[in-house]
Amino acid sequence: MTTATKTVTVIPGDGIGPECVKSAQEIIAASGAAISWDEQIAGASAFRQGIASGVPDATIESVHKTRCVLKGPLETPVGFGEKSANVTLRKLFETYANIRPVRELPGVVTPYSGRGIDLVVIRENVEDLYAGIEHMQTPGVAQCLKLISRKGCEKVVRLAFEFARAEGRKSIACATKSNIMKMTEGLLKRTFEEVAKEYPDIESWHVIIDNCAHQLVKKPEQFDIIVTTNMNGDIISDLTSALVGGLGFAPSANIGNDVAIFEAVHGSAPKYAGKNVINPSAVIGSAIMMLRHLGEYEAAEKVENAMLVTFEEGKHKTGDVVGYGSPEATSTTAFTEAIIANLGKTSSRYRKREHSPIKLPKVSAEPALVFPKTRRVIGADVFVEANQLPSVVGPALEAAVEGSPIKLKMISNRGTQVYPSRGAITDCIDQHRCRFVLRDLSAGNEVTNEIINDLIARVTAKFNWMHIEKLQEFDGAAGYTKAQGED
CATH class of the missing domain: 3.40.718.10 (Isopropylmalate Dehydrogenase)
Known part of the structure; x- marks a missing residue:
């Protein structure tokens, strides 16, 4: 001791x-x-x-x-x-x-x-x-x-x-x-x-x-x-x-x-x-x-x-x-x-387990630990509040981004693709995840911050948005998941 x-x-x-x-x-x-x-x-x-x-x-x-x-x-x-x-x-x-x-x-x-x-x-x-x-x-x-x-x-x-x-x-x-x-x-x-x-x-x-x-x-x-x-x-x-x-x-x-x-x-x-x-x-x-x-x-x-x-x-x-x-x-x-x-007495029915000091892990204190060789932004998910069905929200957003380098790929509601319709029976809520991607996904093309700023301005003219996520690729792999039913 x-x-x-x-x-x-x-x-x-x-x-x-x-x-x-x-x-x-x-x-x-x-x-x-x-x-x-x-x-x-x-x-x-x-x-x-x-x-x-x-x-x-x-x-x-x-x-x-x-x-x-x-x-x-x-x-x-x-x-x-x-x-x-x-x-x-x-x-x-x-x-x-x-x-x-x-x-x-x-x-x-x-x-x-x-x-x-x-x-x-x-x-x-x-x-x-x-x-x-x-x-x-x-x-x-x-x-x-x-x-x-x-x-x-x-x-x-x-x-x-x-x-x-x-x-x-x-x-x-x-x-x-x-x-x-x-x-x-x-x-x-x-x-x-x-x-x-x-x-x-x-x-x-x-x-x-x-x-x-x-x-x-x-x-x-x-x-x-x-x-x-x-x-x-x-x-x-x-x-x-x-x-x-x-x-x-x-x-x-x-x-x-x-x-x-x-x-x-x-x-x-x-x-x-x-x-x-x-x-x-x-x-x-x-x-x-x-x-x-x-x-x-x-x-x-x-x-x-x-x-x-x-x-x-x-x-x-x-x-x-x-x-x-x-x-x-x-x-x-x-x-x-x-x-x-009972201090000083020993249990007769309990198998003793040996204990030694735990070697605490040494992990870098630097904020970033993962460094991909390549990365690019190919789109954005914009979450909007809309008290309309996807069949109304979708065409409105497609019209809003007409002439932009990005297009509306799909809308999901509670994680399931609802526009374009895949036949899902979804009881929709007033929060829609709207996925926008580059019209031309050729190598070298990327969504810039300027494009995203323009996207938000276009969406704001139609709907109230509350959240945005960039769609990123790291070393060619998607850094995002697909909605249920999304191709």
Whole structure:
């Protein structure tokens, strides 16, 4: 065990958070780990102070100093109001990978008990739909931009392979929806397959995310590590937690090259706050991950074994296991005391896994990582608001660009080509994607900014537009996808 004291920013959180965090702090202190705490706030208490991000400057300054955070759950308004303070913290400190270990626990009985589940979901943590870039395109049409970068993919993929080596794991599955979203989800798949060549000691394979969910329910023991995009990972990591007892047992780590944030993944459960009935295991598990991150391996093993022995004894089961209000339910404080009493004991039924420091990936800090030899713009997609059917919008736009170097190729509505009609039965909305391309696509011809400016002026004379995307080719390959039914 190391002797130098390490300071950790602790954010007790909202609802049940303070009780869970206090439990973890007491156990860490009893283990002898050399940890001191700098307590800060985020979430509901910050929102009440009028801090729109939910993260005060003092908290940000603390994290910059300590580089390590133990955090309770934070409240976030749902469907309105401020951004998630949880997501804000992850983004502010570029904690680009979320690590969610899921392992069968002794004494925690589930329909999967005895199957030997021992897997980890590693989720990209800062981009994808969680970039949170949303717009109302029309009064009745909302848009969210799904941003996937080569840099983001490479960082999380490399971390997944390095994590596998650090824990002696042998297999990584990359789970994507690249059969539908070939550009965005496909970028993770292509990056994974390229990086995997550098790790021949680890088996790598790809699985479509819906099949992955199916297989996790059917045969979860086949998985070792799953690496996936942000939204997909958010969903399947909660699914995997349910396989071993639920979110009350689900720790997580948000890992970046500069800062690491450790937190339970469950919510703040305000209806149970202050009642001394909540299961603190997820926060304790997150604290164990934190101890390993800080090099406190002896203390981490000590705390983990004490918690496992407590599970094995079967005497201390919290309300989420036996039912809140049950006479068998153990209080949060009694559960904490039982773990402290078991410090120094070793689990007899839990196979020890070796842990070594994770070699954090080194990916260039330059904004651009991909450099095509050739590129050109061959057209543009203009999104317009029109309360008319495509049979009216199409001819109007064709007339508008008469005499221009570009022509209207097609209009899609909700992703399906509706003009020229292909016979699709589409219940149209008032947002139309209008694809314009060069009339002459011969080599050397290109759509310039002047042509696009002229196009927008012509479209504006007819319709209200709200969004435009250039149609680009990189090294001769289309940098855009076709609509359903488009030739």
